[in-house]
Amino acid sequence: xxxxxxxxxxxxxxxxxxxxxxxxxxxxxxxxxxxxxxxxxxxxxxxxxxxxxxxxxxxxxxxxxxxxxxxxxxxxxxxxxxxxxxxxxxxxxxxxxxxxxxxxxxxxxxxxxxxxxxxxxxxxxxxxxxxxxxxxxxxxxxxxxxxxxxxxxxxxxxxxxxxxxxxxxxxxxxxxxxxxxxxxxxxxxxxxxxxxxxxxxxxxxxxxxxxxxxxxxxxxxxxxxxxxxxxxxxxxxxxxxxxxxxxxxxxxxxxxxxxxxxxxxxxxxxxxxxxxxxxxxxxxxxxxxxxxxxxxxxxxxxxxxxxxxxxxxxxxxxxxx
Amino acid sequence: xxxxxxxxxxxxxxxxxxxxxxxxxxxxxxxxxxxxxxxxxxxxxxxxxxxxxxxxxxxxxxxxxxxxxxxxxxxxxxxxxxxxxxxxxxxxxxxxxxxxxxxxxxxxxxxxxxxxxxxxxxxxxxxxxxxxxxxxxxxxxxxxxxxxxxxxxxxxxxxxxxxxxxxxxxxxxxxxxxxxxxxxxxxxxxxxxxxxxxxxxxxxxxxxxxxxxxxxxxxxxxxxxxxxxxxxxxxxxxxxxxxxxxxxxxxxxxxxxxxxxxxxxxxxxxxxxxxxxxxxxxxxxxxxxxxxxxxxxxxxxxxxxxxxxxxxxxxxxxxxxxxxxxxxxxxxxxxxxxx
Numbered sequence: 001x002x003x004x005x006x007x008x009x010x011x012x013x014x015x016x017x018x019x020x021x022x023x024x025x026x027x028x029x030x031x032x033x034x035x036x037x038x039x040x041x042x043x044x045x046x047x048x049x050x051x052x053x054x055x056x057x058x059x060x061x062x063x064x065x066x067x068x069x070x071x072x073x074x075x076x077x078x079x080x081x082x083x084x085x086x087x088x089x090x091x092x093x094x095x096x097x098x099x100x101x102x103x104x105x106x107x108x109x110x111x112x113x114x115x116x117x118x119x120x121x122x123x124x125x126x127x128x129x130x131x132x133x134x135x136x137x138x139x140x141x142x143x144x145x146x147x148x149x150x151x152x153x154x155x156x157x158x159x160x161x162x163x164x165x166x167x168x169x170x171x172x173x174x175x176x177x178x179x180x181x182x183x184x185x186x187x188x189x190x191x192x193x194x195x196x197x198x199x200x201x202x203x204x205x206x207x208x209x210x211x212x213x214x215x216x217x218x219x220x221x222x223x224x225x226x227x228x229x230x231x232x233x234x235x236x237x238x239x240x241x242x243x244x245x246x247x248x249x250x251x252x253x254x255x256x257x258x259x260x261x262x263x264x265x266x267x268x269x270x271x272x273x274x275x276x277x278x279x280x281x282x283x284x285x286x287x288x289x290x291x292x293x294x295x296x297x298x299x300x301x302x303x304x305x306x307x308x309x310x311x312x313x314x315x316x317x318x319x320x321x
Numbered sequence: 322x323x324x325x326x327x328x329x330x331x332x333x334x335x336x337x338x339x340x341x342x343x344x345x346x347x348x349x350x351x352x353x354x355x356x357x358x359x360x361x362x363x364x365x366x367x368x369x370x371x372x373x374x375x376x377x378x379x380x381x382x383x384x385x386x387x388x389x390x391x392x393x394x395x396x397x398x399x400x401x402x403x404x405x406x407x408x409x410x411x412x413x414x415x416x417x418x419x420x421x422x423x424x425x426x427x428x429x430x431x432x433x434x435x436x437x438x439x440x441x442x443x444x445x446x447x448x449x450x451x452x453x454x455x456x457x458x459x460x461x462x463x464x465x466x467x468x469x470x471x472x473x474x475x476x477x478x479x480x481x482x483x484x485x486x487x488x489x490x491x492x493x494x495x496x497x498x499x500x501x502x503x504x505x506x507x508x509x510x511x512x513x514x515x516x517x518x519x520x521x522x523x524x525x526x527x528x529x530x531x532x533x534x535x536x537x538x539x540x541x542x543x544x545x546x547x548x549x550x551x552x553x554x555x556x557x558x559x560x561x562x563x564x565x566x567x568x569x570x571x572x573x574x575x576x577x578x579x580x581x582x583x584x585x586x587x588x589x590x591x592x593x594x595x596x597x598x599x600x601x602x603x604x605x606x607x608x609x610x611x612x613x614x615x616x617x618x619x620x621x622x623x624x625x626x627x628x629x630x631x632x633x634x635x636x637x638x639x640x641x642x643x644x645x646x647x648x649x650x651x652x653x654x655x656x657x658x659x660x
Contacts, residue, residue: 067511068482069504140530168473170531172516255480255517266516272480276519280383280482280508 042298049292051285060292066257068277073289075296077257081174081267082300085249086242088178088263093185093238100186101193102219117194124187132251135180136172140252143179144171148264167264170254175263177253181245185238192234196227232312236305243301246271270297346618351378352385352398354520355484355539356602359419360398362633363626371625373618382484383508389413389605395615397605400484401508402584412608414657415582416650418623419630420572420640423489423598424543424563425551426525428534429455430470432549435562438463440554441496441589441597447535448476448493449500450514455533463554470533477527477536480517482508488600489537492588496597537598540564541638557593564596568640571599577646583653606658613660620654627651 046053052060052073063074100120104113148169156166167173200223208218224231254266255276274290281287350360357379364375380388382399389397390411398418408415425444427437439447443459446452452459455469479486487508494501504510518524521538525546528534540563543550552560561567574592575585587599604623610616627650631641642650 065511068509069507069511136526136530144530144532168475170475170516172527172530250480250519251523255519256512256515258514276480276517277482277509279381282383282386282482282508 042295045291045295045298049288049295051288052292055285056289060289061296064257064259066273068281068286071283071285073286075270075289075293077259078268078270078273078293079296079300080259081177081253081269082243082271082297084174084263084267085177085181085253085269086239088175089181089185089242090235090239092179092182093189093242094235096182097186097190097193097234097238100190101197102223104190104194105197106215106219106223117191120187120191120194124191128184128245128248129251131180131184132248135176135248135252139180140171140176143176144169152264163261164263167260167262169264170266172252172254172266173262173264174253174267177249177267177269178263180248180252181242184245184248185242188241189234189238192237193227193231196230196234197223199230200226228315229312232308236308239304239308240301243304244271244297246275250275270294270300346373346615347376348373348396348615348619348622349376349378349394350385350396350398350619351380351388351394353382353400353484353602354379355382355400355421355600356398356419356639358541359630359634359637359639362637363622363630366629366633367622367625371621373622375619375622381482382487383482386605389607392607392609392611395606395610395612395619399603399605400600401487402582402586402601402603403605404584405582408582408605413605414608414654415584415603415605416653417577417583417601417642417646418604418626419602419634420568420587420642421600421602421638422540422563422568422571422596422640423485423492423537423600424540425535425537425553425598426528426543426546426548427551428528428532428548429472430532431468434543434547434550435552436549437467438552438554438560441492444551444553445493445497445500447474448478448513448515449497449503450476451499472533475531475534476512476515477524477531477534478512478515478517479509479524480519483520484508484600484602485521485537485539486510488586488588489598491586492598495589539638540568544638553597555593555595555597556589556591557595559593561594561596565635565638565640567594567596568599569643571595571597572601572640572646573643577649583650606654608658610660616658617660620658620660623654624651 056063056073060073060075061079062076064076065072065074066077067073104117108116148171151165152167152169156162204222204226205218208222213221249269250272253269253272255268255272256266257268258266260267270293274293278290281290357377360375360377364377368374382401385397386399386403388394390413403413403415425439429437440463443452443463446459453474455472455474461469487506490504490506490510494506504513516527518527518536521542524536525538525542525548528536528548529546543563550563552562554560570592571587571590574590574595575587577583577585583603587601589597590599606616606619627642627647634641
């Protein structure tokens with residue numbers, strides 16, 4: 001009797017161990033899948049772009065000459081455009097999203113929180129081509145007629161930064177693309193921020209209020225430090241979208257392979273260049289250059305994220321946490 | 322992209338093969354997006370009379386050429402002809418199918434459709450940034466009586482590779498040596514100035530948005546967008562409007578019989594009434610197709626198009642080939658394609 005019990009227990013234990021092992025393998029497989037997909041995508045793009053890298057070397061990154069007829073390809077204009085439009089977008093989107101999330105979690109009356117929160121999530125679901133069309137047919141004429149002439153006449157006259165804002169008010173250009181991108185990433189960042197702000201224990205906040213803190217002090221000294229890494233994660237999500245966004249940018253950026261200091265002038269971005277030119281890239285070198293461009297987008301995104309992670313680590317170290 | 326397309330084609334073929342009551346033949350073509358609207362109309366009408374389904378994929382001229390070279394489709398269509406050497410190397414036969422035209426459109430206050438005149442050199446100088454303002458002496462000289470504003474010109478071109486760009490830049494290169502050496506001709510070129518819109522509709526939308534803008538689109542888009550468009554001075558020195566008659570005149574006066582394998586771009590055609598930026602769509606077919614039955618069916622379809630397709634073409638602002646060019650094309654494919 002006792003022996004059968006022991007045998008049953010042993011069977012059970014070995015079955016558990018077996019299940020545990022297979023469960024572990026499944027999880028490891030899921031984790032590995034991400035690495036394989038990432039590595040595979042990066043390597044296949046590097047392989048596809050090898051002809052471009054071999055032909056132009058480092059010039060592929062530093063040259064701003066993109067000439068399909070002369071078969072000379074340099075990616076500096078799209079790289080610059082990608083970085084600048086994403087930077088403008090984040091410059092606007094981060095403070096605005098912060099404001100939205102704080103309003104919804106700390107300031108807004110309770111009946112308002114759910115509908116506004118849902119509206120933000122719906123905004124995040126709008127396809128990017130809709131933003132592009134809206135940008136071109138509604139936003140661009142408004143900027144060209146009412147905003148950019150003023151920007152050109154006033155900001156354009158400033159010393160040093162003036163050249164960034166001087167130029168004919170076409171309405172289509174780097175600044176417009178940055179603005180549309182900002183509108184597109186705000187829902188992403190603010191919904192993440194709202195969710196993590198809600199996780200801050202009421203006890204902490206109320207203790208701060210009890211000590212006489214203002215709302216701003218509570219937010220800055222209690223809520224933000226408590227949620228910092230999640231907030232930065234949300235910002236990265238938005239940054240990733242801004243760097244890789246294609247359709248909306250193509251509509252309002254102007255798609256010109258021309259380097260210009262003014263943000264009012266048209267430019268180009270990596271994703272837009274690929275989307276525009278891939279279908280009719282008629283030589284191997286041309287196609288290879290476009291694939292190499294895709295690889296560079298990988299590299300740019302990776303560098304930006306790595307730098308941000310390093311900054312985060314420095315910050316954590318300084319605070320001793 | 323091509324690989325994806327191939328797999329899509331494969332799926333399409335498998336799916337069609339699987340359903341037993343498919344029509345007699347399923348012809349697959351790919352290429353020029355410029356010809357797509359009329360191709361779709363012809364295919365629908367042809368199916369009613371011949372039980373042949375024409376499945377045309379508008380993936381762009383470059384894609385069409387690549388597909389027919391790989392013989393994954395029954396025919397390819399391109400806005401840009403291949404030369405004899407390239408045709409021979411890929412064992413292809415080429416003939417013209419239908420004609421359209423490229424039209425300069427402008428957004429200048431007070432300029433109506435047909436209300437401004439250009440010649441080739443002025444157009445080239447505008448597109449290479451040499452002429453910068455609408456009241457430039459060169460433009461004013463061509464347009465007595467038109468009040469042109471002191472406004473900056475913004476050039477709008479295609480951002481994607483396109484047969485429209487090929488025909489437009491081919492014309493500019495023919496009439497301006499400066500253009501030829503600085504920018505060149507091709508489905509995409511190194512534009513000296515301007516901004517890029519995606520597709521005909523993108524260029525039309527940009528020109529419409531930007532005061533002082535100038536761009537180039539197919540006639541249909543020029544008419545639909547209600548933009549001001551230009552009369553062009555042709556090689557004979559006449560100012561002509563873009564319409565069916567002037568496109569036909571361009572095709573008529575072009576010297577097709579002297580062009581080997583129909584390798585001819587009919588821009589800057591010599592006829593007195595010819596529109597100078599007319600564009601031809603070419604069809605490429607393989608001499609050794611993977612499926613001879615389908616290739617035969619495709620030829621029967623083109624035969625039908627030549628005989629019965631004129632009305633559909635002109636309703637969509639294309640022009641069917643002049644009778645003598647149709648006869649030449651038919652003679653050419655009969656002699657070269659033995660299925």
